[in-house]
Amino acid sequence: MFGDYSIGDLGAIFAMQGFAGLILFSVYVLMALGLAIIFGQMGVINMAHGEFMILGAYVTWMTSNAFQHFLPALFPGYFFVAMIFAFIASGSLGMLVEWAMIRRLYKRPLDTLLATWGLSLILQQAYRSVFGAREVGVELPDWMMGSWQATDAIQIPINGMFVMCLTILITLVVAYVLFLSRWGKQVRAVVQNRVMAGAVGINTEKVDRYTFGLGCGIAGVAGSAFTMIGSTGPTAGQLYIVDTFLVVVFGGAASLVGTIASAFTISQAQSTMEFFMSGSMAKVLTLLAIVAILMMRPQGLFALKVRK
């Protein structure tokens, strides 16, 4: 299948597909970060994670519209405001859901999967009722349009680069929060030994609620980023949920580095293959490869061997 291309062509193809893959990578990482916190740290399978992302996307869309109508002068900067709104909206919904539902299910991980699936159905229908079944797209400010001509053959879209930088920034913040801040220590203490953490004075309920909220909030930010590369519809989130779970599981559920590495591998593999075959076959091959690798290494790519 490489026969028809010269070496130079191939190089350019790989580079461009690589960048296309990087945008997919950004969405995967942002989705997976939130999921890795919720699943890896709390053991909760949040099937409604995609819907939390889409909430962020709708909030971004509304913010964009509001800026266009009321503050057209500030429109170029709307995205930063939208991101914060998206984080707050998805995060607070997440905390509400944790309080109403998740906290009753910590001992039954498979049941969290089923209950959050029910939640995702409700959210999808809610979006459909409020925003309509049609997909909506946000208008990008001028500075994000166009692309940067790196070489003759390679073009890199600016919004893509922006999303990537954003992803790196958010990842660093999450890493800081989880591994260096006092609050992150509390989260990990609760994960490792809930009873003991409670005994040394950590408010485990509060930690749970904020952790879940943080995970959902990041999903909201992922939704903001998502609006730049795709249009938002009520069921768009569902398309990503299985992929994202595979990213998290493939990387080793509790490892942040693993999540990023696996998001990178999966998105690059898929986007490179997409150039040479139909998108659906690329997807099938990627998923098959992940499933096969998971069968050989069920604990994921990055997991510690521990004494059980």
Added chain:
Amino acid sequence: MIINSRFFNRSELIGFVSLLLLLVVILPLALDVFRLNLVAKYLTYAFVAIGLVLCWGYGGILSLGQGVFFGLGGYCMAMFLKLEASSVANTKIQSTPGIPDFMDWNQLTQLPFFWKPFQSFPFALAAIILVPAIFAFIIGAAMFKRRVGGVYFAIITQAVAAILTILIVGQQGYTGGINGITDLRTLHGWDIRTDHAKLILYFVEVFLLFVAILVAQFIRLTKLGRILVAMREQEDRVRFSGYSVANFKIFAFCAAAVFAAVGGALFTLEVGFMSPSFVGIVPSIEMVIYTAVGGRLSIFGAVYGTILVNFAKTSLSETFPQLWLFGLGALFIAVVLAFPNGLAGIWGDYVQPRIDRLLASRTKKSGNGGLVANGAPAE
């Protein structure tokens, strides 16, 4: 049929008899053929639900990919029926007569090799059971031998459902693509679209459903059934009692796959087509919902749950299409949060004890009456 107090306990006997009455007498008398055919469609999912009771309720193995097996069974049946419908005489307007229409549209000029054996009905029947069983065996062996379980297993089965759907949709020429395999007409020359045929198919299906119920009940009552329960609770203890846990999980998963496949094959017969929309992630989870609503530990509960949820789905989505997803979502959350054992749990915890108390007080009264009656002549 062996129905004694040992094979069914009292509430199971009530479930069995009332289901028999409902499906064999009440529904056929009360509903027209169109509605009865809808019930037949619901009942095909009941096969899946029964399999899930064994695999998920008893074995604790949550499969989110039952649509895969439902679909494999359904497609095996559909391939046979499609070939019968695509005789040279029926398809002479095509550029290649004698092959299914969608192949012709996709510029295929001959039947793909894996379609050829499906010209034989016995082969198709065997494939309905064997293809899903072998596929489940491969997945199960690969996962359970490596101790992949619980949440990871659920996610991977979901991925398998996604893979198969994308593959079926993507390979139009071989599978009929997103539309599926449609326009199925006859089974050995017998037109399956007439009202009379639908009535007969309904009773065939009900018969097979009761066979499935009895088989599942048999498995549940053997030592294997108890090992499944034991495994769900203390996997290590089972292992260190000398059992290969993986083999038992593989068995449960394969059994559930076969139940689902039989349901799928019947679905194709009842509805007259098969498409990838019954294979993917969403239908697979819906099948789990039926089981959860009915009661994951009760075979009869699962059947009733399937019928009820589907009935609600049809009537709600006909009248209030928007409310349906809210209702389904809320139902699911409510069941998981408040009634983990579903309708069967509600029956066992609330209804049954009340009936018992009612019956007990009545026997007491009649017992007293007896005493008085006995005492009277002595006066």
Added chain:
Amino acid sequence: MLIGHQPKEFLLAVEALTVSFDGFKAVNDLSFYVEENEIRVIIGPNGAGKTTVLDLICGKTKATSGSIQFRGKELTKLRENEIVKAGVGRKFQTPSVFEDLSVFENLEISFPRGRTVFGSLTFQRDSVVKDRVEEVAEMIFLKDRLKTSAAELSHGQKQWLEIGMLLIQNPDLLMLDEPVAGMSVSERAKTAELLNRIIKDRSVLVIEHDMKFVEDIAHKVTVLHQGQILSEGTMERVKNDPKVVEVYLGH
């Protein structure tokens, strides 16, 4: 070396056994030998690797290197259920019984027949099974509770039930991890009596902290410390070993 000279003397020969978890050696170059009908007690401070040794023998944990020979069979290469079939039974530290099943069903599952998928589908609850279950139930003081669900038993009764489940397997080597932990004084006495009865005709490997209990039953004691043997011999000898007094018995 030893095994080369007298290959048939030992029921269990553990040689140069090592397991490391990401560099941490929980068991380090450990060798010890258990004879037929011997009662061996393993003691040692927390984290000495006692439970890990049992995990390694029964196959729950895979050894990094070294060998475990049981009646001439290399256990490190077998799967858990094959090790059980070879004749090794294991009781866990926390009672692990099947709470959703009755006492009878718990014991029945451990009965060594019909252990394959097909075998368990065709398994019949015949008089042999019933008699054996009742016999064992009597030994573990649960004869009148056969129909009770295991969830309703007290902590001590669950420990007995698990011991009963091992008994019904009739293993040649019985491994018990802290069998009297968490028991009341009267339960403890009953358990000692039970153990004294069931250890006849088989070898037993026990982990225990209760020194009085150890003195009562042990033929030989092995003291583990940091994954290695600190001392080994009769209780009398071990008790007076200054190294043991320092790391374990002293406080």
